[in-house]
Structure formats: structure tokens, C-alpha cells
Amino acid sequence: MAQQHIFSGELIDEATLTLEDLARACSVDTDWVVERIESGLLADGSPYVASWRFTSRDLTRARRLCQLERDFEAAPELAALATDLIEENQRLRERLRAAGLFDN
């Protein structure tokens, strides 16, 4: 029989995920996340660990960094550079699409 229950999730918007949440969602240690924040590769680089909270965007970025580092054995800085370019490319594509100039 079809399950009728409807799950209500939590919308990850501004400042929702904790450091532990983010690390777990990427299957990495919290140290991995901390190192990348402290090197300015992830989030806004705020030095106040206790107040760290992460958004949907941070989650997407952290997972991408993690995959690039793993798949190519890339140095974190190189993975971040590739991620910057991918994000920039996506932003521009989104703008082109919104302007009706890009149908893909």
C-alpha cells in the first residue's frame, strides 16, 4: 500500500548547518572543514569557530571541493580554484538563461 505520510524537511537557508553537520554531510572530519575555512577556501573565513553556521551554498561548495580533491588527488587550493571557476561559470549561465540567451 502506498505510504501516505508526508515528510517535512528543514530548508537549509542562511546559517542553518553546524560545523559537525557540514562535515558529516560531506563524509569528512571537522578538521578538514576547519582547515579549508582557515585557509579562506570555504565559507567566509570567520575566525569565530563557535559561531560558524553554513548555508546551502557552503554545502554544495564543500562537497564539490571534497570530490575534486578526492577524484584528482588535487591540492585544496587547486580544488578551490576549479570550484571558483565552476561557480562563476554557473552564475554566468544562470544569467544568460535568465536573459533568454542560452537554452540549455
Added chain:
Amino acid sequence: MEFKDYYQVLGVSKTASADEIKKAYRKLARKFHPDVSKEPEAEQRMQEINEAKAVLSDPEKRLAYDQLAQQYRSGQDFQPPPDWDTGFEFSGRGFEEADLGEFSDFFANLFGQGGRAGRGGRGYQMRGEDRHAKINIDLADAFHGSSRAITLQVPQVDAQGRVVSREHTLNVRIPKGVKAGQHIRLSGQGSPGLGGGPAGDLFLEIHFTPDSQYRVEGRDVYQRVPVTPWEAALGANIEIPTPSGAVKIKVPAGSQTGRRLRLKGRGIPGPEPGDLYVELEVVLPPADTDKARELYKTMADELAFDPRQRRGG
């Protein structure tokens, strides 16, 4: 379950050196990385490639796999023989836990929770992995909220300690105001925990189904609206469909194709709702009757209009 030929996946020979395997992997990872690849099913290929590399780049796993592979061909039906891994000690945690949810049943059975890890360590408790999935929703869902049924493959350990994959359908509420790229977290809907540990969470990344009528940037929505030449020239009140329902808008006199009208706060709702941009597109009636041709002729005779002269200044 099908036997997987990991050598075939990476396109290397069975005698390939560690260096050759690494090279082949990197080449394929470059080709199929979902962020940059334009290949169809890039994500799925990338998973296979990662899985093959996880086994073949680990000397212990490769040795165990090679012994097993002597008896099987790719695609052949396969059940791991009992205690097939006796005599092998798989060290190096890490990917077993990290990627199990993303790897195939075949892999999970040989190297994952259902294999050795599941049988070792009594009283060992671990939280289940978080899982990730992308879902496409319609733009209207973001305006009104809705619920969506999503089906996921969930690996589970059966009574014999084998990993089997089960289809799991969840009805998920899509909250009003959701944007593309945002995540919805469903607590406890990720992979099951080990030894009574809690289940992980499920993260759903939201995307909009491409729509020929609307385009979206953040919370702003763009829509092209066709108008007649007289509506554009003389101005008119027209009714248009929008994602939040039909609205009346005023087309200002003297409008041209490309003129953009902003309807403030009529984009995707939220703490800071987006705007709806209406782009006018003047459409000419066809000159396919005598009457229509006559009207165009009258305009040509009586209107002193040369668009090229204006452009030249």
C-alpha cells in the same frame, strides 16, 4: 547482482601497474566529472569509475578481487561465495564508510558493511551516512509549496549479512519559497546506522524543471509576453498568466520588443521575495488576407517611418 569488471571500467589491462591505473582513472575523471562533463549519464559513469579505482588502487582489495574475478565475466550473475575474503585483511577505512551509499551493490557486498565490516566488531555503533539526491520541481511548487514523491535506492543489510538495495519512496513537502540550489534536510532518512546507531540524514538539492515559459535567477522570474503592435504602440491593459496566477498589467504606450516591466514582489516568495520581469515581444499579424495586406499598405503609405534611419541617428 552482476559481476563488474573493474579493469574494463577503467579501460586498463589486468596487468596494469598502479601508475597506469592512476593515469587511466584521472583521464576518465576529467572526462566524466559531473561538474564539467557534457557526456550523458556522467554522474553514473563517475560513480563506476570511482568504484573501480577504489578497488584497483588498493593492493589488498585488488588481490582479493583478482582471485574472485578469475571465475567471472563482466555482467555475469554473481553472488560472493561464503568467506570469499578469508585471508584478506582490508585495512584503510575511509572510503568504505564515505562512499558506500554511492557505490554499487556489487562493491558494497564485497567490501562494505555487508562484507567484512558487518561481521567484525561486536557492539560497534556508528551513525549512518548522510545521503544526497537532486530533485527537480516545477517553478509553481516554489510559489505555492507542494509535496513530491521521490524514489531512492537504499542499501540495506539483509538477514544473511548481504547488502541489498531496496526502493524507498518518500513523500516530501516542498516548502514555499524554495530556490534552486537550496537543500532540504530530512533527518533520519539517510543510510541506516550500524549496530543500532542512528540513521544519517537525507539532503535533497532543489532544481527547477526547465520551463519554456519562465526563466529564473535566484528569486527573480523572467517571462516573455507577446503583444500586438497596437497594444505596444497605443498602450493597453492586458491579462497575463504568471506562476502565482493571472494578473493584469499595463503595457505603456510606445513600447517596443524587449521592454521590461518589473512586477515587484511577484517573483519567488520568501523573506525577500523576488520580482517578476515581464519582457514584451511585439508580434506582427500575418499579411495573409487582402484586408491585412491593405492595412499594411495603408501604414506604409501614411506613416513616415524608417527604422533604419532612426538607428543611424
